[in-house]
Amino acid sequence: xxxxxxxxxxxxxxxxxxxxxxxxxxxxxxxxxxxxxxxxxxxxxxxxxxxxxxxxxxxxxxxxxxxxxxxxxxxxxxxxxxxxxxxxxxxxxxxxxxxxxxxxxxxxxxxxxxxxxxxxxxxxxxxxxxxxxxxxxxxxxxxxxxxxxxxxxxxxxxxxxxxxxxxxxxxxxxxxxxxxxxxxxxxxxxxxxxxxxxxxxxxxxxxxxxxxxxxxxxxxxxxxxxxxxxxxxxxxxxxxxxxxxxxxxxxxxxxxxxxxxxxxxxxxxxxxxxxxxxxxxxxxxxxxxxxxxxxxxxxxxxxxxxxxxxxxxxxxxxxxxxxxxxxxxxxxxxxxxxxxxxxxxxxxxxxxxxxxxxxxxxxxxxxxxxxxxxxxxxxxxxxxxxxxxxxxxxxxxxxxxxxxxxxxxxxxxxxxxxxxxxxxxxxxxxxxxxxxxxxxxxxxxxxxxxxxxxxxxxxxxxxxxxxxxxxxxxxxxxxxxxxxxxxxxxxxxxxxxxxxxxxxxxxxxxxxxxxxxxxxxxxxxxxxxxxx
Numbered sequence: 001x002x003x004x005x006x007x008x009x010x011x012x013x014x015x016x017x018x019x020x021x022x023x024x025x026x027x028x029x030x031x032x033x034x035x036x037x038x039x040x041x042x043x044x045x046x047x048x049x050x051x052x053x054x055x056x057x058x059x060x061x062x063x064x065x066x067x068x069x070x071x072x073x074x075x076x077x078x079x080x081x082x083x084x085x086x087x088x089x090x091x092x093x094x095x096x097x098x099x100x101x102x103x104x105x106x107x108x109x110x111x112x113x114x115x116x117x118x119x120x121x122x123x124x125x126x127x128x129x130x131x132x133x134x135x136x137x138x139x140x141x142x143x144x145x146x147x148x149x150x151x152x153x154x155x156x157x158x159x160x161x162x163x164x165x166x167x168x169x170x171x172x173x174x175x176x177x178x179x180x181x182x183x184x185x186x187x188x189x190x191x192x193x194x195x196x197x198x199x200x201x202x203x204x205x206x207x208x209x210x211x212x213x214x215x216x217x218x219x220x221x222x223x224x225x226x227x228x229x230x231x232x233x234x235x236x237x238x239x240x241x242x243x244x245x246x247x248x249x250x251x252x253x254x255x256x257x258x259x260x261x262x263x264x265x266x267x268x269x270x271x272x273x274x275x276x277x278x279x280x281x282x283x284x285x286x287x288x289x290x291x292x293x294x295x296x297x298x299x300x301x302x303x304x305x306x307x308x309x310x311x312x313x314x315x316x317x318x319x320x321x322x323x324x325x326x327x328x329x330x331x332x333x334x335x336x337x338x339x340x341x342x343x344x345x346x347x348x349x350x351x352x353x354x355x356x357x358x359x360x361x362x363x364x365x366x367x368x369x370x371x372x373x374x375x376x377x378x379x380x381x382x383x384x385x386x387x388x389x390x391x392x393x394x395x396x397x398x399x400x401x402x403x404x405x406x407x408x409x410x411x412x413x414x415x416x417x418x419x420x421x422x423x424x425x426x427x428x429x430x431x432x433x434x435x436x437x438x439x440x441x442x443x444x445x446x447x448x449x450x451x452x453x454x455x456x457x458x459x460x461x462x463x464x465x466x467x468x469x470x471x472x473x474x475x476x477x478x479x480x481x482x483x484x485x486x487x488x489x490x491x492x493x494x495x496x497x498x499x500x501x502x503x504x505x506x507x508x509x510x511x512x513x514x515x516x517x518x519x520x521x522x523x524x525x526x527x528x529x530x531x532x
Contacts, residue, residue, distance in 0.1 A: 005030055005406045017282050022269055022427050025416040026282045030406050031289045031367070038278055041288060048441045049276045055437065056274075057081055061448040069448045070234070071241035071433065075266040075426070085236075092232060092246060093259075099229060100253035103173065104144050108228065111206040116173040118165060121149040121251050122189040123177035126239025127211075129320055130429075131248045133313040134262070135255055137425055144256030145173075150193070153185040158192050169200050175209045175251055179233045181216030184460065190218075211246045238448060240320045241433055244426075258422045265426025273434040283434035286413070290341060290435070291442045293367045293411055297339070298326070298443075303359065304345030306371035307398045310420045314371070315345040318432060325436045325447040332444050339445050349397035356401060360408050368405060368412040371428075372398055375419040466496060467503045471513055474531040481518050481528035504529050 007029070015029040055061055058081030061069035073080040077089035102108040106115045121131055128151040135147040148165060150158055165172050174193050178186040197204040210222035210230045222230045231246035242248065244266055253259050273283035294300045302322070304315040327340035345351065348370070359366065376391030383389060388396075398414075405412050415431075417424045440447035469491055474482075484501050488494060507515035508529065518528040 005032060005409060005411070007406060017285055019272060019282065022272060023418050023424060024282060024427055024431070026285060027414040027416070028285055028289050030402065030412045030414070031292060032411055033292050037292065038288070042278070044442065045278055045284065046276070048438055051441055052274070052437060062446065064449045064451065067448070068236045069238065069241070070236040071238070071244060072270055074237065074244040075263040075430070076270060088232070088234070093249065096231065096246065096249050096253050096259070099250070103254055110170055111203055112170055114171055116145065116171055118146045118148060118168050118172040119251050119254050120161070120165065120172050120174045120193065121147070121177065122174065122186055122193060123149070123247070124151050124183060124185040125320060126242050127177040127179070127186065127247055129317045130243030131251050133317040134243060134248060134252055134257070134425055136313050137310045137420055138257050138422060139255065145254050147251065147255050150189040153188040158189065162196050169196060170202055172207060173209065173254065174204070174207050175211060176218060177211040177247055178218050179213055179216070179239060181212050181218030181221070209250065211250060240324055243429060261422035262426040265423035266430040269427045269430035270434070273431065283431055284438055286431065286435040287438035287442060289413055290439050294341065296443050298341055299365070301342040301344065301366040303366050303368045304343060304371070305348045305351055305368055307348035307394055308371070308373040308420060309347060311371060311373070312347045314428070315343060319343045321432060322436055324450050326440060326443070326445065328445040332446060337445070339443050341439070348401065349394060352397055352401055359410060360404055364410060366410070368410070370398055370402060370412060370414040372414060372416040373418070373420055374416065463499060463503065466493060466499060467507070470500065470503065471515070474515065474529065478531050481530040483526055483528055487529070501525070
């Protein structure tokens, strides 16, 4: 039987958070919760506000690595727990602005004495998702520099980017971002870029900037090779919360985006989301709605529907922020809980023509978060049919989809901002960062460690090791042809047959390592592999 969402003008007014200073509205009236829900949650929330306060004051948040979490300090250095950290943040922002001005003015120029016109950012995960989102959201045709990025170790993907920069590589500033300096995907992107610059007769070091921890492999490389500049990443900033650090600010400042307004939006939102009165705290309201919808067990997915093309990458950004922070096997007491909150989405009204059919009539295993942007464009819009502009239709699509979901008993939240500006983007990022912190405490997990990520990295290393072993063996036995089973015996890698098979069919498809195949004509599993 379908649930009913009790809608009324009074319920809407009672459950609409409005903040003129943030230029933010948050509507939770279409979520299902009892009148006494917030009263029931008051004792738990009181404890959570205390923990949030301790977090911001520098308490250890990641005991696995003995790390504090200080992304809040990035947009308000005055609350940092030491004068050294505060000064470092202020000095870094000043250095970023000076550097951007030096690049824009041509004081720092290419090796040919020309101005840099493009930015090529190389990173992965939190070192790229945030800058990509903000760059796409705020970019214009009048940007100081054009923004490009490599965020994977896909050769074809890199080729597509380099093809777009083919005639502009000599005017392209390459920003390499890796906290540890050892991230494989970022290292590969850097080496591919270095090869491209060298192929074009250019010095990579005269076009390169690093963003990394002091003393890391990347830092040492940039110092040894004499790169243009190195900007810091600090131990207390996690990748998925790093967009207000050098990770985001360097590239965005070079693009010409107002980073002061971006930081100010985040700072103002932080002030509001420290509020211990839940009804006046938009992040607490957001987190509590997640908690209610999922029953505190991650049982529902969150569908992000921003009704603005500029926000299309917000869902991808939030996937890492939420899923890496909240997807945990164990709670803080070590109990197996398998927590998480899955995020997916594209944009409205596109999704009304793709998967809204399932949202309306399929499994009720989700709730929707609409993001409404009131301003359509900078110039007046033409009147189309029905005395309406295209922007009128876009808003009507949002309102219609929201109403249809409610009629089917499907829950939704609506976040409204007036316009996509540096300040409003800062507010949105800060809002969701804080909501993640609060929700993690509600479900009793640590939002600031990610042990499972290391498992994937370890397995990747093992696959590369096995690939090199089979190449060494085939090179040492040139001309001899081996089946999968024969290679397993020779390499003593029983139980790794499938991985070896996958490695070999990739090796034979690409010319890089000269692996060939003698096909049996019977089955792919008895083909023979060799190097001439």
